[in-house]
Structure formats: structure tokens, C-alpha cells
Amino acid sequence: MIPLMIDFTGKKVIIFGGGVIGARKARYFAYEADVLVYSRSFHPEFQEIPVRTEVCNLTGDLEILRNMIHDASLVIAATSDPELNELIESACAREHIWCNVAAGKRGDVVLPAKISGNRYVIAVSTSGSVPAVSRLVREEIEKTFPDLDDLILLGEWIRDIYRGDRAGTESYDTVLYTVLRDPETRKALTNGMNAAREYVQRRFAL
Numbered sequence: 001m002i003p004l005m006i007d008f009t010g011k012k013v014i015i016f017g018g019g020v021i022g023a024r025k026a027r028y029f030a031y032e033a034d035v036l037v038y039s040r041s042f043h044p045e046f047q048e049i050p051v052r053t054e055v056c057n058l059t060g061d062l063e064i065l066r067n068m069i070h071d072a073s074l075v076i077a078a079t080s081d082p083e084l085n086e087l088i089e090s091a092c093a094r095e096h097i098w099c100n101v102a103a104g105k106r107g108d109v110v111l112p113a114k115i116s117g118n119r120y121v122i123a124v125s126t127s128g129s130v131p132a133v134s135r136l137v138r139e140e141i142e143k144t145f146p147d148l149d150d151l152i153l154l155g156e157w158i159r160d161i162y163r164g165d166r167a168g169t170e171s172y173d174t175v176l177y178t179v180l181r182d183p184e185t186r187k188a189l190t191n192g193m194n195a196a197r198e199y200v201q202r203r204f205a206l
């Protein structure tokens with residue numbers, strides 16, 4: 001499997017199944033994509049998730065399914081019926097639409113454990129094998145990098161200095177990589193961005 005970061009703005013995601021899993025998947029996409037959920041019942045959590053919901057009883061008719069999904073960029077089969085999920089997956093294959101299957105034969109998309117900030121997104125997957133391991137790795141990354149947004153901001157600041165005419169004696173690459181790997185930078189960041197900038201300026205005479 002190959003990871004991709006996709007901009008879902010303006011793209012349609014169709015979810016079949018309104019249970020706990022359907023709700024988790026709906027929340028994953030709700031704040032970027034246009035999400036529509038079909039199900040005969042909906043978990044109470046859906047009241048707090050900004051997605052469209054439509055009550056329907058899916059019969060497993062392939063032609064009806066193909067009509068329902070034709071304008072979607074991604075489909076998620078999250079009903080409690082593995083056979084129905086597999087039919088949804090077949091309809092997607094015929095329409096050339098990416099499909100994630102919550103239970104049943106694996107589709108061609110897996111949702112990763114995700115960490116994101118204003119300036120980054122990190123995704124972890126075991127290619128569907130042991131999601132609990134993905135969660136463990138996510139939690140470890142969160143502990144190791146509580147300051148990623150600030151580190152990125154600091155990197156942007158160093159780049160801007162080198163784009164202007166106020167550069168120190170060391171090269172841009174040397175300064176950037178030394179600063180990012182320096183534990184003192186991270187310590188200074190705990191006292192705020194200004195403290196970190198002062199530390200970098202002092203160390204590299206910028």
C-alpha cells in the first residue's frame with residue numbers, strides 16, 4: 001500500500017452504515033469533504049457530526065448501488081453485513097471509485113491513525129493488519145513531538161532569513177538541520193517562539 005495525502009475539499013464521500021464505525025469514519029472526513037451517509041438506523045453520535053444522512057434499506061441490488069455512488073470520490077462500506085459491504089466494494093470496482101471496507105473483503109483504501117496540526121499531517125498504518133499498533137505508534141509520536149507546529153514555524157522563519165539579505169556565516173542547510181536536531185531548540189521552544197528565535201540567533205549569529 002502507498003500513502004497519499006488527499007485534499008478532499010469539494011469531494012463527495014459516501015458512507016454506508018450509520019453505526020459506531022460509520023460515525024467514526026464520518027468524523028474522519030466531515031470537516032473537509034462533502035459526506036453523505038446511507039443507513040437504515042443512525043447512532044446518536046451522528047447528531048454532533050456535520051454530515052448529511054439519508055435513511056434507506058439497502059437490498060444489495062448492484063445497479064441501485066452503482067447509481068448511488070456514481071459521483072463519489074471515495075466510498076466506505078461500514079454496514080454490519082459483510083456480504084453487503086462486499087457488494088458495495090464490487091459496485092465501486094465497476095465504477096472505478098476508491099473503496100474502504102470496514103468488515104468483509106478488504107477494499108483498496110485503509111484509514112490510518114492520524115495526527116494533524118495547522119501545518120502537518122502524519123498517518124500511520126499497518127496496512128489493515130493490527131490497528132492497535134497504529135494507535136500505539138500515533139500515541140508515541142504525539143508524546144515525542146508535542147511542538148511540531150512550532151518547529152515548522154521556526155523552520156519557515158530560518159528559511160525567510162536566508163531568502164532575505166540577513167544571513168549568518170553558516171549555510172542554510174547547516175543551520176536548518178542543526179537547529180531541528182538540537183535538543184536545546186526544543187527546550188527553548190517550551191518558553192515560546194521568541195525564546196527559540198533568540199536561541200537560534202545567538203547560536204548562529206543570524
Ligand SMILES: C[C@@]1(CC(=O)O)C2=NC(=C\c3[nH]c(c(CCC(=O)O)c3CC(=O)O)Cc3[nH]c(c(CC(=O)O)c3CCC(=O)O)/C=C3\N/C(=C\2)[C@@H](CCC(=O)O)[C@]3(C)CC(=O)O)/[C@H]1CCC(=O)O
Nearest residue numbers: 110111112113114125126127128129130131132134135138
Ligand atoms: C487507525 C484507526 C483509524 C480509524 O478507524 O479511526 C483504525 N482502527 C483504529 C483503532 C482500532 N480498531 C480496532 C481496535 C481494537 C484492537 C484490534 O482489534 O486491533 C483498535 C484499537 C483501539 O481502538 O484501541 C478494531 C478493528 N479495526 C479493524 C478491524 C477489522 C480487521 O482487523 O479486520 C478490527 C477488529 C474488529 C473485530 O474483529 O472486532 C480494521 C481497521 N481499522 C483501521 C483503522 C484500519 C486499519 C488501520 C491500520 O492499517 O493499522 C481498518 C482496516 C479499517 C479501515 O480501513 O478503516 C483507529 C486508531 C485510531 C487511533 O489513532 O487511536
Ligand SMILES: NC(=O)c1ccc[n+]([C@@H]2O[C@H](COP(=O)([O-])OP(=O)(O)OC[C@H]3O[C@@H](n4cnc5c(N)ncnc54)[C@H](O)[C@@H]3O)[C@@H](O)[C@H]2O)c1
Nearest residue numbers: 017018019020021022039040041056057058079080102103
Ligand atoms: N473498520 C474498523 O475499524 C472496525 C472496527 C470494529 C468493527 N468493525 C466492523 O464494522 C462493522 C460495523 O460496525 P458497527 O459497530 O458500526 O456496527 P453497527 O451494527 O453498530 O452498525 C451497522 C449499521 O449498518 C446499518 N445497516 C446494516 N445493514 C443495512 C442495510 N441492509 N441497509 C441499510 N443499513 C444497514 C445498520 O442500520 C447500522 O446503522 C461490523 O461488521 C464490525 O465488526 C470494523
